[in-house]
Amino acid sequence: MKLILSEEQQFLKDTAKSFARDKTPTTHFRKLRDDENTKCWDDSIWQEMVQLGWSGILVPEEFGGSDFGIAGISVIMQELGKTLTPSPILATSVLGVSAINLLGSQEQKEKYLPKIVSGDVTTALAIDEGNHHSPLDIEATAILKGDKWSLNGQKVFIIDGASADYILIVARTSGKKGDSNGLSVFVSEKNSEGLEISKISTADCRNYSNLKMNNLVLEGNALLGEVDTAGEIIEKILDLGRIAMASEMLGNTEEAFEITVNYLKERKQFGVLIGSFQALQHRAAKMFCEIELTKSAVLAAMHAADESSNELERLASLAKFQAGETLHLVSNEAIQMHGGIGVTDEYDIGFYLKRARVAEQIFGTSEYHQARYADISGF
Numbered sequence: 001m002k003l004i005l006s007e008e009q010q011f012l013k014d015t016a017k018s019f020a021r022d023k024t025p026t027t028h029f030r031k032l033r034d035d036e037n038t039k040c041w042d043d044s045i046w047q048e049m050v051q052l053g054w055s056g057i058l059v060p061e062e063f064g065g066s067d068f069g070i071a072g073i074s075v076i077m078q079e080l081g082k083t084l085t086p087s088p089i090l091a092t093s094v095l096g097v098s099a100i101n102l103l104g105s106q107e108q109k110e111k112y113l114p115k116i117v118s119g120d121v122t123t124a125l126a127i128d129e130g131n132h133h134s135p136l137d138i139e140a141t142a143i144l145k146g147d148k149w150s151l152n153g154q155k156v157f158i159i160d161g162a163s164a165d166y167i168l169i170v171a172r173t174s175g176k177k178g179d180s181n182g183l184s185v186f187v188s189e190k191n192s193e194g195l196e197i198s199k200i201s202t203a204d205c206r207n208y209s210n211l212k213m214n215n216l217v218l219e220g221n222a223l224l225g226e227v228d229t230a231g232e233i234i235e236k237i238l239d240l241g242r243i244a245m246a247s248e249m250l251g252n253t254e255e256a257f258e259i260t261v262n263y264l265k266e267r268k269q270f271g272v273l274i275g276s277f278q279a280l281q282h283r284a285a286k287m288f289c290e291i292e293l294t295k296s297a298v299l300a301a302m303h304a305a306d307e308s309s310n311e312l313e314r315l316a317s318l319a320k321f322q323a324g325e326t327l328h329l330v331s332n333e334a335i336q337m338h339g340g341i342g343v344t345d346e347y348d349i350g351f352y353l354k355r356a357r358v359a360e361q362i363f364g365t366s367e368y369h370q371a372r373y374a375d376i377s378g379f
Contacts, residue, residue, distance in 0.1 A: 081251025
């Protein structure tokens, strides 16, 4: 398996790097936070991303996309991660597109995918119900009554759930909690009667929500694909999201490391640059090695997804695990090496620590993926 980018992927990465540097530096994130933007991302910036074709990278060409693969969208997220750029790319262009593309009928694809490509709608995937990521522990129910579905239950920690136009809801249509069979996915408009969405506050100042369904009534065609058959496909959708998330976390890590190294070269203590202290050099070297290892893990997972490898599950968990461990290490060390000033609002480095602590939880912690990797590998 190749661990390099193609020329096209490298060009896309360079474009995203220039965009993030010029359009969305960390001052952009600060402004969104200070303005208490309810979406936590900027509409005009999102439309510029749409014009660049980023909204449709995973969308097949027949629906207006470029079908450029998970590696294409992941390198974009890596560069946006360096400047903490908030956008609907993960929730809409990765999770939403993947769910509709893998589960939806031809008619459903024709209805939703072109609107995502054009930037007219955004989506959110509602799956988790407890304090920890556990995609099979679904208790929310969907019961067919005549020609309509009635949904009841709750969901938590939904990425972009407070602003999405459509919510993709994973519900149980048969079986019991923990079963992979009996799961189905439904599309609901955000203002549907019986759907209560509440925005939640997090340390990283992003857009998350919880929701409650109290006899949420949906038309029969709100079901994506076939009833009871979404279990295995949901895992693939999540794995694509995990790879994209690991890529963003890699970008967070790279920038936090660069900020820290620059600080070591500038900060003096006892009249000496602290970067000359051997103990700090050793710690910086360890961070560098872990980042290089993470790059390899993320690249391997990207290519496994695009090559439809049977190693996708294992490599997706490896990428998310390694990205989480490395980001945790680097964000901690960055604050330690900056000292107390690192957690003040004056310096950007504190933002990376806050983003790290939330990102580590998304689609499974390092502990979750360590156990999943071991299980898949037969240990």
